[in-house]
Amino acid sequence: MKICTDPSQMQSIALSLREQGKTIGFVPTMGFLHEGHASLIRIARSKCDFLIVSIFVNPLQFGENEDLDTYPTDHESDERLCTTEGVDLIFRPLSLYDTNHNTYVNVKQLTERLCGASRPTHFQGVCTVVARLFGLVQPNIAVFGEKDYQQLAVIRQFVRDLAMPIDIIGAPLIRDEDGVALSSRNQYLNPDQRIQAQTISQALFSVQAELKKTALDVHSIRQLVRQILDVDELDYLECIDPVLLVPVTNIDKPTRLLIAAWVGQTRLIDNILLEP
Ligand code: AMP
Secondary structure, three states, X not given: OEEEOOHHHHHHHHHHHHHOOOOEXXXXXXXXXXXHHHHHHHHHHOOOOEEEEEEOOOHHHOOOOOOHHHOOOOHHHHHHHHHHOOOOEEEOOOOOOOOOOOOOOOOOOOOOOOHHXXXXXXXXXXXXXXXXXXXXXXXXXXXXXXXXXXXXXXXHHHHHHOOOOOEEEEEOOOEOOOOOEOOHHHHHOOHHHHHHHHHHHHHHHXXXXXXXHOOOEHHHHHHHHHHHOOOOEEEEEEEEOOOOOOEOOEOOXXXXXXXXXEEOOEEEEEEEEEOO
C-alpha cells in the first residue's frame, strides 16, 4: 500500500492510472478509521481496480467553535485498517488548499435545513473539499456513508449539477454493539455520556418498532422520541422525504427519521429508515 502526501503527485498517479484504463474507487475520510469507514472501503474495493482512501481533517467544514483542534488522529491504526481492507493508496495531505484558494462550492436548498441550520458553513466546506479531492484523485466511483445522510444527498446533487462523471454510492450506516452509530467523535464520550448516546439509537429503533404495530404521525413520533431520549440538547428531530429531504407530516411512504443531539460537548447524528 502506498502513502501519498503531495497533492500534485496524487493527481499524476491518478491521471496515469486512468490512462492505463484502470477504474479508480475513492473513499474520502477524516481518518481515525473505524468499522463504518471499513464498510465503505469494502464496497469501493469490490467496484474498482485501484482503491484510494483520503485522510484529511478539512478545516473548511468546521465552524469557529467546533472541534477542529481536538479531532482525533491515529495514523498507524488507519494504515493497519487500510492494509487489511486491500486499499492501494492512502492520500494523506498535510494541506490541500493553495494560499490563494478562492473557489467554494455552494449547494442551495438541500443545505439550508437540518445540519446546515446549525452549521451554516459546513456543507460549503464539505463540497469544496470533495470537489478538490475529486480533481486530484480522478475517481470513477466514490462511496459515502448514510450516517451523514444529508451530506450524501448534497454530494449527489453537486455531482449531478456539475456533470461530474463520478458514480456516487451510498453505504448503510454501521452501528456499534450497543446501537450507537459509529463515529470518530464517539471517543470524546465518557462512560456516562456513552449511555446517554445510546438513547439516540434506542429512540430511533423504538419508532421503527412502533410503526410496525400502528400508524404514527410526526407529532406522535416526536413524543415517543422525547420519552426515550436522554441528551443534553436536541438540535433537531426530523422526518423527511428520503430523496428531497423536505419534512413530511405523515409516514405513509418510506421516510427518513434524523436526529442531531448534543451529549456534553459532542454533537452526534443518527438516522433510520421508516417504512409504514
Ligand atoms: P468522516 O471520516 O467522519 O468524515 O467520514 C467519512 C465517510 O465515512 C463519510 O462518507 C461518512 O458518512 C462515512 N461514515 C462515518 N461513520 C459511518 C458509519 N457509522 N456508518 C457508515 N458510514 C460512516
